[in-house]
Amino acid sequence: xNKDELISKVRELKELRQMADELAAEIESLSDEIKxxxxxxxxxxxxxDCFKVRYTSVTTTALTxxxxxxxxxxxRSGTPK
Numbered sequence: 001x002n003k004d005e006l007i008s009k010v011r012e013l014k015e016l017r018q019m020a021d022e023l024a025a026e027i028e029s030l031s032d033e034i035k036x037x038x039x040x041x042x043x044x045x046x047x048x049d050c051f052k053v054r055y056t057s058v059t060t061t062a063l064t065x066x067x068x069x070x071x072x073x074x075x076r077s078g079t080p081k
Contacts, residue, residue: 034053035055044056
């Protein structure tokens with residue numbers, strides 16, 4: 001691959017990444033609009049045309065290092081040897 005071809009490939013890659021970022025933003029925007037309609041109507045599931053749309057909130061809890069260290073003896077004592 002010569003220098004001109006390489007420049008062309010790098011420019012194409014940059015354009016494609018920019019397009020991907022724009023698409024990701026558009027996807028997120030549409031998703032947020034759909035979620036807001038569902039929240040406003042207090043629904044977790046809707047039939048729209050031939051599509052079943054579901055949205056639920058998910059709450060997660062992560063263990064921080066002090067918590068996991070404090071629980072480590074408890075976790076270890078329950079494991080088979």
